[in-house]
Amino acid sequence: MKTGIFVGDLPRSFQHAIVVTGWFHCRYLWIDSLCIIQDSTEDWQNESSLMRHVYKNAWLNISATAAADSSSGLFFDRKPSLVSAGAVFISWEGNLPTGMFYFFLRDFWEDGVGRAPLNRRAWVVQERFLSRRNLHFGSRGIYFECHVMEACETFPKGLPTFFKEALINRFKAIDVPPVPTATAxxxxxxxxxxxxxxxxxxxxxxxxxxxxxxxxxxxxxxxxxxxxxxxxxxxxxxxxxxxxxxxxxxxxxxxxxxxxxxxxxxxxxxxxxxxxxxxxxxxxxxxxxxxxxxxxxxxxxxxxxxxxxxxxxxxxxxxxxxxxxxxxxxxxxxxxxxxxxxxxxxxxxxxxxxxxxxxxxxxxxxxxxxxxxxxxxxxxxxxxxxxxxxxxxxxxxxxxxxxxxxxxxxxxxxxxxxxx
Structure with a gap:
């Protein structure tokens, strides 16, 4: 493996991760099952204690969020027209504003990210929390989250404020105050x-x-x-x-x-x-x-x-x-x-x-x-x-x-x- 690995022999998700790594012109890709010796208890114990440094210092965490296992891959066939928010012109009686309104499924973020197959695995919690930024490949779209914002193809410039505050657990926005000795x-x-x-x-x-x-x-x-x-x-x-x-x-x-x-x-x-x-x-x-x-x-x-x-x-x-x-x-x-x-x-x-x-x-x-x-x-x-x-x-x-x-x-x- 140090000499080289034939990419075609790797699981589909790994192959796709190599493609994504190339998109961003990154030189290195960490994959747990390749970088940790799988049949060595000693190596696993040593590397598992260091994993927080791997994720915390990585430039990007690539998440096969919709994949049931490593054979599923990152990319799914889908209808691009369903990515955008729906639009409809509405005229109301009374003093309500008339114009173009946009609509979308309320649970689209939770369905696409929070309840997706990958994020039902306990090991992924620390990967998702510690990484600087996560790029989620879902079955209906691509999602992004970092400590500052959440975005997706429907809202590429960031989720609306009301949506962030009311409808999702802003997992990446958790801020641990230094030395929280006061009661608050x-x-x-x-x-x-x-x-x-x-x-x-x-x-x-x-x-x-x-x-x-x-x-x-x-x-x-x-x-x-x-x-x-x-x-x-x-x-x-x-x-x-x-x-x-x-x-x-x-x-x-x-x-x-x-x-x-x-x-x-x-x-x-x-x-x-x-x-x-x-x-x-x-x-x-x-x-x-x-x-x-x-x-x-x-x-x-x-x-x-x-x-x-x-x-x-x-x-x-x-x-x-x-x-x-x-x-x-x-x-x-x-x-x-x-x-x-x-x-x-x-x-x-x-x-x-x-x-x-x-x-x-x-x-x-x-x-x-x-x-x-x-x-x-x-x-x-x-x-x-x-x-x-x-x-x-x-x-x-x-x-x-x-x-x-x-x-x-x-x-x-x-x-x-x-x-x-």
């Missing part, structure tokens, strides 16, 4: 990180073991610009208690959420699951726990955002052992009971794994959000060490009697325990 800066940091994690968890991986590595390039970028400590998808100094309150949703593939049998991340990290993690971090004013310590043990000390082999959060807070009974004819409502089946409260529960339903658990209240909604975690004992638990779900409750039972403010009701 920290909230903005988390909002931007959430845009990444939403896209990431809504994508799929061929190998579940790649979950942390495929995000490490973006995590490196966020860490370098913020000086926060990265903890397997969460940030230690940035409202960590609030970040614990993620919940799962069915994966984009339609498959149920599941934790792989081989350890990948601590249970308090959303990276421990193959699941879609929707929503955003809510910064509630009344946090009910104190995090005394939080750390991860890395597989490679030289890769602080890479794979981990252990993780611990040490908490001081309230922990209530309860029995859970499903409320009939409801989707996710559970009564909390004492051993004698006496009902003492009501929760809405989202278990982390679709197939797992605990009947006995420990409830850890974390905070009040949106006024009077209590949110927290469901834990079970690891039975490996005293006061050591693992996360199995998320709960919320709007029931005042439940609040009174679970949030006693007496200091003696708070204990110290760990979540792994």
């Amino acid at each position: 800066g920290a909230k903005s940091f988390l909002r931007n990180w959430q845009k990444i994690t939403n896209a990431y968890t809504n994508s799929s991986l061929t190998y579940a073991s790649d979950k942390l590595v495929a995000l490490s390039g973006v995590a490196d970028e966020f860490q370098n610009m913020s000086n926060y400590t990265y903890l397997a998808g969460l940030w230690k100094e940035c409202f960590l208690a609030n970040q614990l309150l993620w919940r799962t949703r069915k994966r984009v593939s339609g498959q149920p959420s599941v934790r792989p049998s081989i350890y990948r991340a601590p249970s308090w990290s959303w990276l421990s699951l193959d699941a879609n993690i929707p929503g955003s971090v809510i910064i509630g004013p009344s946090v009910l726990i104190e995090i005394l310590d939080a750390h991860t043990t890395l597989v490679d000390d030289n890769s602080p955002t890479g794979q981990v082999k252990h993780g611990v959060i040490r908490v001081r807070g309230q922990l209530e052992k309860v029995y859970l009974q499903k409320v009939p004819r409801t989707r996710d409502s559970y009564s909390i009971c004492e051993e004698d089946d006496k009902k003492t409260g009501l929760l809405t529960v989202a278990f982390d794994e679709t197939a797992f339903r605990a009947t006995q658990a420990y409830i850890m209240p974390v905070m009040f959000s949106r006024g009077d909604t209590l949110e927290g975690l469901l834990l079970v004992s690891t039975e490996q060490a005293p006061a050591e638990f693992r996360r199995v779900g998320f709960f919320e409750s709007d029931d005042e009697e439940t609040h009174e039972q679970l949030t006693k403010q007496d200091t003696e009701n708070k204990i110290i325990f760990t979540i792994v």
